Amino acid sequence: MNDEPERSQFESRLPGDRAYWDDLAARVVDSAEPILREYREVQAWWQPLAKWSPAIGVAAAAAALLVVVLGPPAAARPGPASLAEMLSPEDPVAQAVVSRAAVPDISAMLLVETGGQR
Amino acid sequence: MHVDNVSDGELVIQARRGNGEAFGALVRRYLRPALAVAWEFAPTRDDAEDLVQDAFHRALRALPSFDENRPFRPWFFTILRNVGRNAAERHARWTSIPVPDEMPADAADPEDMAHRAELRESIQQGLDILPPMQRACFRLCDIEGFEGNEVADMLGVSAATVRTHRHRARASLRDELRHLKKDKEA
Numbered sequence: 001m002n003d004e005p006e007r008s009q010f011e012s013r014l015p016g017d018r019a020y021w022d023d024l025a026a027r028v029v030d031s032a033e034p035i036l037r038e039y040r041e042v043q044a045w046w047q048p049l050a051k052w053s054p055a056i057g058v059a060a061a062a063a064a065l066l067v068v069v070l071g072p073p074a075a076a077r078p079g080p081a082s083l084a085e086m087l088s089p090e091d092p093v094a095q096a097v098v099s100r101a102a103v104p105d106i107s108a109m110l111l112v113e114t115g116g117q118r
Numbered sequence: 119m120h121v122d123n124v125s126d127g128e129l130v131i132q133a134r135r136g137n138g139e140a141f142g143a144l145v146r147r148y149l150r151p152a153l154a155v156a157w158e159f160a161p162t163r164d165d166a167e168d169l170v171q172d173a174f175h176r177a178l179r180a181l182p183s184f185d186e187n188r189p190f191r192p193w194f195f196t197i198l199r200n201v202g203r204n205a206a207e208r209h210a211r212w213t214s215i216p217v218p219d220e221m222p223a224d225a226a227d228p229e230d231m232a233h234r235a236e237l238r239e240s241i242q243q244g245l246d247i248l249p250p251m252q253r254a255c256f257r258l259c260d261i262e263g264f265e266g267n268e269v270a271d272m273l274g275v276s277a278a279t280v281r282t283h284r285h286r287a288r289a290s291l292r293d294e295l296r297h298l299k300k301d302k303e304a
Contacts, residue, residue, distance in 0.1 A: 010241060010260065010261040011238070011261070012261055012262050012263070013157065013163075013261075014150060014153060014154055014157075014262055015163075021146070021149055021150065024149060024153070024167060024170075025142060025145045025146045025149055026142075027167075027171065028145050028149070028170065028171050028174045028175075029138055029141060029142040029145055031171060031175070032138075032141060032174065032175055032178050033138070035175065035178050035179055036133075036136045036137075036138050036141060036178070037136065038136070039133075039134060039135060039136035040135070040136030041136075042136075043135045043136055
């Protein structure tokens with residue numbers, strides 16, 4: 001018995017025949033078919049969209065450009081509304097606040113609707 | 119699709135689209151080393167085949183998140199080792215690896231057959247007492263003939279680590295065989 005562990009002393013436990021590996025590969029691939037089918041279905045759903053995606057992209061870019069070019073000029077756009085414009089004209093409390101130079105007294109605001117009379 | 123010269127990355131892209139031929143090519147490319155590694159975790163070839171199948175399915179499911187520009191082999195073998203470890207934890211009986219009982223077909227002479235059987239048993243005894251990583255490195259490199267860097271990817275360690283484990287395994291086996299020889303002579 002040789003006391004050196006040479007490679008010739010050992011035998012591979014992996015099968016050597018090609019048919020075995022072909023069968024095992026087929027078994028692995030066949031059993032993976034449900035996963036592969038899922039991927040194909042997702043692909044089938046996305047593919048038509050992907051086909052048109054350049055055209056959709058160009059159209060979206062053109063539309064954005066048109067909005068910028070054909071939109072109203074800056075001068076024609078209304079400026080910010082004043083505080084008084086934003087308030088309802090029917091709101092006496094708000095008018096009291098806006099129309100006076102000084103901050104109104106709280107009681108004046110409460111009684112403004114009745115002209116300060118109970 | 120001719121797949122022999124196609125890169126792993128391209129096969130991954132095709133397999134992600136559900137191309138069975140591309141997935142089959144990946145399977146065939148890594149099947150032999152995969153079975154060798156799986157067998158380090160499983161007691162029988164049948165069990166190892168189940169691990170391999172499970173690992174390839176998990177890899178296929180994970181393909182959408184895999185960057186095809188990165189190497190496929192280390193990624194796949196990480197999955198396989200995880201599958202093997204989990205299975206070994208579930209099956210307590212997988213802790214020991216049995217002695218293969220097949221006899222070589224060319225050993226026709228009864229004396230030669232007996233000698234070879236004795237030798238194989240001695241070697242198996244020597245292998246069984248090795249730490250798992252030493253045994254795996256030795257078996258994959260010295261028995262199954264895989265390259266050191268290939269085994270490094272398969273086991274998730276560096277090539278230097280593989281070399282170290284092989285060296286230690288060979289020294290241990292040498293001592294074990296010497297010991298057995300002395301016992302026999304005595």
